[in-house]
Amino acid sequence: MTATQTEPTTGDVVLEAENLTKHFPVRRGLRTLFTRDRPTVHAVDDIQLTLRRGQVTALVGESGSGKSTVARLLAQLYSRTSGDIRLHGESVTVHGGRKFRAYCRQVQMIFQDPFASLNPVHTVRYHLTRSLRIHGRAGNSAAELERNLRDLLGRVQLTPPERYLDKFPHELSGGQRQRVSIARALGADPQALLADEPVSMLDVSIRLGVLNLLRDLKERLDLAILYITHDIASARYFADETLVMYAGRMVEGGDSESVTQRPAHPYTRLLIESAPDPDRLDRVGDARPAPDDAGGGEPPSLIAPPAGCRFNPRCPSALPKCSTDLPPRFELPVVDGSKGHWAACWLYEEGAAR
Numbered sequence: 189m190t191a192t193q194t195e196p197t198t199g200d201v202v203l204e205a206e207n208l209t210k211h212f213p214v215r216r217g218l219r220t221l222f223t224r225d226r227p228t229v230h231a232v233d234d235i236q237l238t239l240r241r242g243q244v245t246a247l248v249g250e251s252g253s254g255k256s257t258v259a260r261l262l263a264q265l266y267s268r269t270s271g272d273i274r275l276h277g278e279s280v281t282v283h284g285g286r287k288f289r290a291y292c293r294q295v296q297m298i299f300q301d302p303f304a305s306l307n308p309v310h311t312v313r314y315h316l317t318r319s320l321r322i323h324g325r326a327g328n329s330a331a332e333l334e335r336n337l338r339d340l341l342g343r344v345q346l347t348p349p350e351r352y353l354d355k356f357p358h359e360l361s362g363g364q365r366q367r368v369s370i371a372r373a374l375g376a377d378p379q380a381l382l383a384d385e386p387v388s389m390l391d392v393s394i395r396l397g398v399l400n401l402l403r404d405l406k407e408r409l410d411l412a413i414l415y416i417t418h419d420i421a422s423a424r425y426f427a428d429e430t431l432v433m434y435a436g437r438m439v440e441g442g443d444s445e446s447v448t449q450r451p452a453h454p455y456t457r458l459l460i461e462s463a464p465d466p467d468r469l470d471r472v473g474d475a476r477p478a479p480d481d482a483g484g485g486e487p488p489s490l491i492a493p494p495a496g497c498r499f500n501p502r503c504p505s506a507l508p509k510c511s512t513d514l515p516p517r518f519e520l521p522v523v524d525g526s527k528g529h530w531a532a533c534w535l536y537e538e539g540a541a542r
C-alpha cells in the first residue's frame with residue numbers, strides 16, 4: 189500500500205471478477221480430428237463476484253459446477269479465457285515472478301486437503317517460516333521470527349505454540365493440519381482468503397471449529413473470504429452472501445439468509461432439498477448425496493452445454509424460452525430485509541406465470 193492510500197475498512201471491495209470465463213481445450217477425438225472446431229470444456233462462464241473486507245461470500249454448487257476453477261482463476265493459478273479480475277479496482281494479470289508474489293501477498297488460497305498441501309518431510313516451523321520469509325515478514329532477528337511464528341499459531345488457536353512448532357504434519361490431526369495451512373496463508377498478511385472446501389475432508393465433529401476460526405479471523409483481521417462448498421447449509425451458518433453455481437454459471441445470489449431460506453431458482457431449491465438440516469449445526473459441512481444422485485437428473489455436459497438456461501433439461505418449472513434464451517439476473521423484491529437477492533431464471537421475468 190502506498191502512503192497516499194487510506195487504510196481499508198470493513199465493506200471495502202478487495203477483489204472483483206467481471207464476466208470471468210474459463211474454457212479448457214480438450215484433446216481431439218477421432219470424430220473431431222479433421223474438423224475446424226476445437227472442443228472445449230465450458231467450466232466457467234460470465235461469473236460476477238465481489239469480495240469485501242470483513243465479509244464471507246459462499247460459492248455453492250455440486251461437484252463439477254466450476255467452483256474450484258473460479259478460485260484458481262482468482263488465485264491466478266489459471267489464466268482466464270476472458271473477463272476481468274480486479275484487485276482494489278485495478279485489473280490484474282500475472283504470470284509468475286515478482287508480480288505473482290505481490291498478488292499472493294494479498295490473495296491467499298486454502299485447499300481442501302491439508303495433508304496434501306503440507307510437505308510431509310517438513311515441520312510446522314519450516315512451513316510457517318517459509319511463508320513469513322517469502323512474504324518479507326520474518327523479522328530482523330531470530331527472536332523476532334520466533335515471536336512471529338508464535339503469533340501465527342496463536343491466531344489459529346494452536347496453543348501453546350511450542351507444542352506444535354516442531355511437529356510434522358503426520359503428528360497432527362486433520363483439523364490441526366488445516367489450522368496450520370490457514371496459519372501459513374496468514375503468514376502473507378493477506379486481505380482475501382480463497383477457501384476451497386476447507387472443511388469437507390475433516391471429521392464432522394471438528395468442521396464447526398475450523399469454520400468458527402475462519403469467522404473469527406474475518407472479524408479480527410477484516411478479511412474478505414471466499415468460501416467454496418457443496419453444502420448450502422453451512423453457507424447459511426457461515427457466509428454473509430451466498431452465490432449458487434450450476435454447470436459453470438451463477439444462477440442465484442444474495443444475502444445468505446434469503447438465498448437459503450427463500451431460494452428462488454429451481455436449482456437452489458433442489459440443492460436445499462438434498463442438503464442437511466441447517467439447524468443441526470453439528471453436521472455442518474456434511475456430505476449428502478448430490479442433487480444428481482437424489483433423483484433430480486444429471487448435470488449437463490460442459491463440452492456442449494444446453495442452450496438457454498443450463499438447468500432447463502432438469503428443471504421442473506421450465507418454460508419454452510428456458511431452452512432457447514439465456515436468462516439474465518432478475519432482482520427479487522425485498523422481503524424481511526433481504527439484500528441484493530437475484531435469480532437468473534425466466535420465472536422472475538415480469539409477467540411470467542410461476
Ligand SMILES: Nc1ncnc2c1ncn2[C@@H]1O[C@H](COP(=O)(O)OP(=O)(O)OP(=O)(O)O)[C@@H](O)[C@H]1O
Nearest residue numbers: 212229231249250251252253254255256257258490
Ligand atoms: N484442467 C482442466 N482441464 C479440463 N477440464 C477441467 C480442468 N479443470 C476442471 N475441468 C472441468 O471443469 C469443470 C469444473 O470443474 P471444477 O473442479 O471447477 O468444479 P467444482 O465445482 O470445483 O467441482 P468439485 O466440487 O468436484 O471440486 C468440470 O467439468 C471439470 O471436469
